[in-house]
Amino acid sequence: MIIPTEPIGSIPRPLALIAAAGAHAEGDPALAPLYEAAIRDTIARFEATGSPVITDGEQRKYHNFWTYCVHGLANTDAAGFQIPFTDGHVRRMPRLTAGPFRYMRYADSYLEQALRHATVPVKQAIISPSALSLMYPAAGIAGYSRDQFIEDLLREHETEIRRCLDAGAYKVQIDFTEGRLAVKLDPTGGLLNSFIDLNNLALSRFSDAERSRIGVHTCPGSDRDSTPSADVDYADLLPSLFELKVGSFYIALAGEPDRVRVLEIIRGHLRPGMRIFVGVVNPIDPRVESAEQVCGRVLEAARFIPPGQLGTTDDCGFSPFCDDTTTTRETAFAKIGARVRGTAMAAAILGARA
Numbered sequence: 001m002i003i004p005t006e007p008i009g010s011i012p013r014p015l016a017l018i019a020a021a022g023a024h025a026e027g028d029p030a031l032a033p034l035y036e037a038a039i040r041d042t043i044a045r046f047e048a049t050g051s052p053v054i055t056d057g058e059q060r061k062y063h064n065f066w067t068y069c070v071h072g073l074a075n076t077d078a079a080g081f082q083i084p085f086t087d088g089h090v091r092r093m094p095r096l097t098a099g100p101f102r103y104m105r106y107a108d109s110y111l112e113q114a115l116r117h118a119t120v121p122v123k124q125a126i127i128s129p130s131a132l133s134l135m136y137p138a139a140g141i142a143g144y145s146r147d148q149f150i151e152d153l154l155r156e157h158e159t160e161i162r163r164c165l166d167a168g169a170y171k172v173q174i175d176f177t178e179g180r181l182a183v184k185l186d187p188t189g190g191l192l193n194s195f196i197d198l199n200n201l202a203l204s205r206f207s208d209a210e211r212s213r214i215g216v217h218t219c220p221g222s223d224r225d226s227t228p229s230a231d232v233d234y235a236d237l238l239p240s241l242f243e244l245k246v247g248s249f250y251i252a253l254a255g256e257p258d259r260v261r262v263l264e265i266i267r268g269h270l271r272p273g274m275r276i277f278v279g280v281v282n283p284i285d286p287r288v289e290s291a292e293q294v295c296g297r298v299l300e301a302a303r304f305i306p307p308g309q310l311g312t313t314d315d316c317g318f319s320p321f322c323d324d325t326t327t328t329r330e331t332a333f334a335k336i337g338a339r340v341r342g343t344a345m346a347a348a349i350l351g352a353r354a
Contacts, residue, residue, distance in 0.1 A: 001351030003298065003310055004052070005343040006277060007336060008217055008250060009125035009173065010065060010317030011042050011057030012329050022323065026062045026072060035060050036113075043117045045329070049337040053121045053170055056114035058317065065175055065320040066127055067093060069103040069160070070135070081134040083181070083221070091321060096135045099144025101152040108163035121170035125217070125317070129157045129202050130195035131178045150198070157202045165213060173250065174199070174216045176241075177320075181221065183236045196240050203245040215248030216241070219279070219316040220255075234262050242269045248277060252315035254289070254297065255282040263304035276305050279315035280342065281335040283327060288334045294342020299349065307350050312343045 013021075017034045024031050042057035061068040070076065073094065080095035111124045136149050164172045176199070182192040203211060218241055220232065234256070241249065256262050266276060280297045281289045294312070302310055318332040 001307060001347045001354060003307065003312060003343050003347040003350070004275070004277070005312040005340055006053040006123060006171070006250075007046070007051060007055050008219075008314045008317045009055050009058050009175070010061075010319045010322075011046075011055075011059070011332050012319040012324065012327050013057075013059055013322055014038050014041070014329065015325065017059070018323055018325065021062070039113055040117050042329075043114060045333045046336070047118070047120060049333055050340045051120070051336060052340075053123055054114075054118060055123055055125065056110055058110070058125065058320075058322070060110050060113065061322065064091070064322055065125065065317060066091075066131055066177075069105055069107070069127060069156075070094060070132065072104050073102070075099070076135070085221070093131075093134055095137055096141065096149070099141060099148060099152070101135075101149050101156070103156045103160065106160045106163050108160070108167040108169075111164055111167050111169055115168055122168075123171040123173055124164045124169040125173045125175055126157075126160055126164065128174045128176045128178070128195075128199055128216075129153050130176065130182075130198050132157075133195075133198060134178070154198075154202050154205070158205050161202075161206070161210075161214065165210065169213070171248065172214050173248075174214065174246070176216050176218050176244075177221050177316075179218050179241060180232045180234075180237050183232045187236075189236065189240070192237065192240055196243055200243070200245055211245055212247040214246045215250055215275075215277075216244050216246045217250035217316075219252035221316070221320075235265055238262075238265050239269055242271070242274070247273065248275045248311070250277045250313045251279060253279040253301070254315050255279070255285065259297070259300065260304075263301055267304040270305065270309065275309055275311055277311035277313040278305070280312045281339050282315050283318045283332070283335065284316075286327075286331065288331060289338045289342070291338050291341035291345055294338050295345040295349070298343055298346030302346070302350055307347075307354075312339060314339065 038059040046054035075098040076094035080093035083091045
């Protein structure tokens with residue numbers, strides 16, 4: 001029996017690259033060799049863990065996983081949506097100040113670089129339309145309606161996914177970190193439902209075969225060992241999450257205080273054709289999980305999710321915001337190695353039982 005295992009996305013950058021990126025503007029030629037070296041090293045270390053699917057570690061995503069595609073747009077300012085973390089620090093999105101809305105860059109540019117070095121399948125993480133929808137100001141924009149913005153946003157998102165699939169992505173993973181946060185911001189569920197509807201409008205533009213190569217990731221967020229929404233009950237998110245028209249769901253689980261309760265919720269909403277990748281390592285826990293711990297978590301999940309629909313992953317990216325130095329590259333790859341080995345151990349046990 002084989003249980004698939006995949007990473008989420010980001011890996012902490014080398015400290016030299018973090019320092020250089022902070023000192024130079026995006027696109028500065030001085031950064032190019034540092035990015036190239038970081039990508040080569042990330043892929044080599046990823047492959048050394050035995051991971052059957054890898055990423056480029058988001059080494060080239062300037063600033064973060066959320067705004068990489070819009071960073072530097074001339075028609076934005078810095079006074080956008082705030083993401084407050086439990087330790088008190090805040091991250092901000094840019095705010096759109098005029099139309100039209102266009103991406104500055106698409107994620108296939110990162111993928112193409114990674115594929116030059118990788119010898120195993122590479123997945124590509126991208127941001128969701130619902131996250132980017134928060135760029136449009138509540139007061140509106142003169143001469144550019146929200147409906148016009150949404151149409152432009154959906155077109156850009158569709159374009160990005162198609163470019164990644166055409167470039168050879170093993171899978172395209174939509175990061176939906178704002179899903180859990182939406183419940184915290186609006187406990188009525190209205191904001192979450194609007195996010196689900198918007199993302200499904202984009203996903204409806206793809207065929208069933210294409211959607212089988214598209215997944216969605218949810219977690220409570222992660223930055224500097226802190227989260228913005230870990231206190232939100234999964235029972236308020238997962239039923240809506242499973243309405244998304246994708247083939248794979250990546251669900252943070254290792255850091256949950258009651259994993260069994262979350263697994264019971266998943267079992268209650270599981271449908272044929274879904275693949276559920278449960279988090280078996282926690283990136284913001286400094287302790288490196290053992291393969292045996294991971295194996296136990298996989299076997300626990302297999303009590304609720306049929307092995308044919310089960311996969312494993314990391315709870316979140318290890319450094320979604322690129323200047324985060326709270327986790328080292330060594331720790332990240334040690335955790336990934338434990339995930340790979342522990343998943344294989346559990347697969348062997350489940351295969352022997354079958």
